[in-house]
Amino acid sequence: MWVFVASHTTLFFICSRGLEILSNVLTAKFAGNLMTDGYQAYRHLGRRLRCWAHLIRKCQGLIDSTDARVARAGKDMHEVLCTLMEAIYAARCAQSQPVGALASMHATDIACLRTLCERHRDHGNDKLRALAREFLLDWDVILRQVSEPQLPLTNKAAEQALHHWVIARRSSMGTRSEAGTRAFALLASVIETCRKRTASSWTYIAGVIAAARRGLALPALPAIPVGV
Incomplete structure (x- = not known):
């Protein structure tokens, strides 16, 4: 359906x-x-947004792993997403903010997430590898709300x-x-x-x-x- x-x-x-x-x-x-x-069928479409709730659930799935290294990677990804989400909600409440200000303020967090994904894109754990590649494949789409915080997150x-x-x-x-x-x-x-x-x-x-x-x-x- x-x-x-x-x-x-x-x-x-x-x-x-x-x-x-x-x-x-x-x-x-x-x-x-x-x-x-x-879902991959959407990737050819323009002006897309990615649901962050789906990504956070996938990070939580990694956190619940019995493999400590996989769980740690999931926790690190989860923390970055939650930090960015809180910043996006705060930016919506602000009266005015220059375009791109949020991305500049959280450049370190974004770089950390990118590093995590690059590091695990060929990981032996299927779910960690899949999530890292998903982030990299849809990187600009996933982070659109950081540049345009008024857009929905889920x-x-x-x-x-x-x-x-x-x-x-x-x-x-x-x-x-x-x-x-x-x-x-x-x-x-x-x-x-x-x-x-x-x-x-x-x-x-x-x-x-x-x-x-x-x-x-x-x-x-x-x-x-x-x-x-």
């Missing part, structure tokens, strides 16, 4: 996990910032949007046909979009059904509230 969450619209798709869905949804007209996890909105719909699919044992799959994704999209636009999804869906039964044009989605 895919979910694309914008300020006032949420769109669900149920399909294979490949590049085709990204090309179909995120056309050349998309000019926003795309927050993602570490994909929490997408995770929250997915949560109860994934549970609903599991509880109902999924769908049994292409039409059922499409209907499930469309209903989820309509309900979550109405929620974002502070409109009743049930009132809207009832209006759509009534119009369809009478052969009338289907109503558009509720408008985005003025001033939101």
Whole structure:
């Protein structure tokens, strides 16, 4: 299940996990910032952001390792990320700050993280090696928020949007046909979009059904509230 969450619209798709869905949804007209996890299919897209919560969880996984050296590397990476995260939150509260000031202030921390990743990019532990290479491959994307602290740090909105719909699919044992799959994704999209636009999804869906039964044009989605 895919979910694309914008300020006032949420769109669900149920399909294979490949590049085709990204090309179909995120056309050349998309000019926003795309927050993602570490899935490789996203790497060809511009203006990306990486979810730091995913990276911190991976560092914690290393910290929990029974190998002391792996645990130490994970702890060092974790500490740098947490230091930078605290600085980003503090910068958001500041009234004004020159562009690039945060990166200059924490140049030592950033260099330390880079050194850690370079040192462990060929490590014998699979998870440590994978995380070090992940940082290096997506280095500029991961550190975008240090230069632009107003940008979000996590994909929490997408995770929250997915949560109860994934549970609903599991509880109902999924769908049994292409039409059922499409209907499930469309209903989820309509309900979550109405929620974002502070409109009743049930009132809207009832209006759509009534119009369809009478052969009338289907109503558009509720408008985005003025001033939101």
